[in-house]
Amino acid sequence: MSTDSVPTPIPSTEADFVDTLSCPLSLRRVFFSYGMSAIAFSLAGLALLPLLAILGKILAAGVPAFKWEMLVSLPAPAGVVDVPNGFAHAILGTLTMVGLASLLSIPVGILTAIFLVEFKADVAWAKIVRFMTIVLSGVPSIVVGVFAYGVIVLTTRSFSAIAGAFALAVIMLPIVVLTTEEALKLVPVSQRLASAALGGSQLQTTWRVVITSALPGITTGILLAIARAAGETAPLLFTALFSQNWLEGLTSPTPSLSVLIFNYYNEPYPERSQLAWTASLVLLLLVVVTSLISRFLTRSRLKLG
Secondary structure, three states, rough: OOOHHHHOOOOOOOOHHHHHHOOOHHHHHHHHHHHHHHHHHHHHHHHHHHHHHHHHHHHHHHOOOHHHHHHHOOOEEEEEEOOOOOOOOHHHHHHHHHHHHHHHHHHHHHHHHHHOOOOOOOHHHHHHHHHHHHHOOOOHHHHHHHHHHHHHHHHHHOOHHHHHHHHHHHHHHHHHHHHHHHHHHOOOHHHHHHHOOOOOOOHHHHHHHHHHHHHHHHHHHHHHHHHHHHHHOOOEEEOOOOOOOOOOOOOOOOOOHHHHHHHHHHOOHHHHHHHHHHHHHHHHHHHHHHHHHHHHHHHHHHHHH
């Protein structure tokens, strides 16, 4: 009988446990351990491969073509190479629509999460709201764009920044609700009880104790929602459309980085293609910086907790 088939005795004392750990492993177990470790590292590298490929391609194509004037200039006419060429109008349009979407979705999302966690007078209604929020988070963005087109564009008879912001707000809303809800749940019950013992009402406890403690987590969710909205393309094709000029108003077609990339990538003019790659680089940096800030806030929250 091989030694591998002999059952290992269960250690009864600390000394026996230390002796068990110090026993040499069989050769088969060593090979199995190293083999599984190699498979795990290979699969982890395989999971990172698409991200690294995307980053490498965007950096390789976007960095050499980047010029600071691109951040303050409008796109040059197609085929013209002796004038400044940039996408400042798309940056402004993206920031405008994401900002408006944040004003719409963040207050509603936070208040909805507070209702789900702190005010549970109607448990059945809270379950319905939570379920619908989860369903909304899984709705494809192009469907949201079609919905916003029917609600805003057809009503106002115009593509606009307001329509684009409305579509982005619908996409951001479930992210804000779900992340804020989880952040509120992490606040210890003892803090709520301490506030109540000091005579604080439920409203005072919620705003002065719970929200304050959960603020890093809430901010993280908001930043993740902003990063998601900044990279959306399909909803804006149905709502904001695009423009080659500066933003004229909230009720006019509005340029954005994602739609600029979509429009310019396959054009036959090299300067337009380079502009698309550089815009991709700027959009990527915007999303990465936002994600890093949210990551930093998450770690700060864990350290404080």
